[in-house]
Amino acid sequence: MPATPAWPPRSAPRLFLPGPLASGASVSVAGNQAHYLAKVMRVSEGDAVVLCDDATGEWAARVLSAGKREVVLDPVERLRPREEVPDFWLCPALLKKDRFDLVLEKATELGVRAIRPVVTRRCVADKLNLDRACAHVVEAAEQCARTALPHVDAPVSLDALLRDWPAGRALFFADELGGKPAATAFAAHAGPAAIVTGPEGGFDDAERDAIRAHPAAIPVSLGPRILRGETAAIAATALWMGAAGDW
Template identity: 40%
Template sequence: MRANFRMQRLFIDTPLSAGRALEATSDHFNYLVNVLRMTEGDEVLVFNGHDGEWRARLLLPTRKKLLLQPIEQTRPQSPLPDLHYLFAPLKVGRLDYLVQKAVEMGAGLLQPVMTQHVQGKITSLERLQANVVEAAEQCGVLAVPQVTAPVKLKDLLDTWPADRRIIFCDEGEESQNPLPILNEIKERKLALLIGPEGGFSEEERTLLRSLAFVTAIPLGPRILRADTAAVAALALVQATIGDWR
């Protein structure tokens, strides 16, 4: 069932069921009542990542209290996509963009990875999760991915499950065409690894290429910024061996 983009969508971190009125947070109150100028009886769409999407009516029992009353489920809950997105942190503005686009492109889990040439850092997982929620609200996503704590690349690889293939974008790959390589991948459990703005070190490239569960792909003849490479690689994976098929 297609998402309804004509109605305002809100992520609500509480169970949803028909008729059970929920008290809105102060942020939601301010946004709906003060910013959007919504009034008693207006309707929004709410979701929590577990109970599907619901049409909810606004109730204003007092001037400073807002209730959201779910009326009917408009879409059933969908499962999280099974694509893991592994990324070296970028500088703050571009990192926010990267996280939002990963959600839009169907990542089911976001894992920051600390590499030797990484230039950014994770100062707040809450900020990144807020970007995930915002992207989900805007793009009709029901299953909300989680952002996990940063981990060093070697530690990640040392404990990686052999049944999930990692695809990593290697600027040193001799070929310029990733399609033949991707079309040879048979596994359905996948992860995509995007390096930092400075690229992977030679030591990291050697390590990655030595592992049986890792596949290197190029991203064409042009040099791409890390955030651009992330979107390009996600599109390639989804179109060839992901959920666009």
């Protein structure tokens, strides 16, 4: 007797939708998401789609109808609740668009809770299209099967970041001039944390002094080599997640 195929199949398309989702409460998808389902994935009535809403978790849904401009879906079964993620913020200096897109994508895949972009004196870019950044994060979350979206903030100056830093959250500082070995420092810390990483040209002396003078700051080293801005942000996040047990 042949085995019953898994449902939903692993190949089912994934989408984040505004929530909350609930069993039997059909939802309509329009615009680019409808085009993706109907034209790219070619779903039809009865096919499976996996839905997430960043609130209730992950759902298996059936396609009720698939038109050119609208796809109607019926959430049938909740597959898993919204995941718990470590309380870790990535505070990367803004980079050129393609490089910062990579930071957004990989930080999402690695499981950060929030991304708080920072503008420093040597940043090549000083603006961020927040809608585009959020859409990029959603796409990354869909591809890596996250059920929780990281919050993406509008960029702030380094001065503002330091001035408004919340009490009780460690501020690790990826300082190219050196500090404690990052893996050792991360493993020794328990509780809410964040790391600030620099732009293409690094931090200037005044910025470095300001960060080091902050009471929450813990300067760390990411190794003997000078890393590009996007590499530093991604490597630091991976190290922290490993130390936190998220891997």
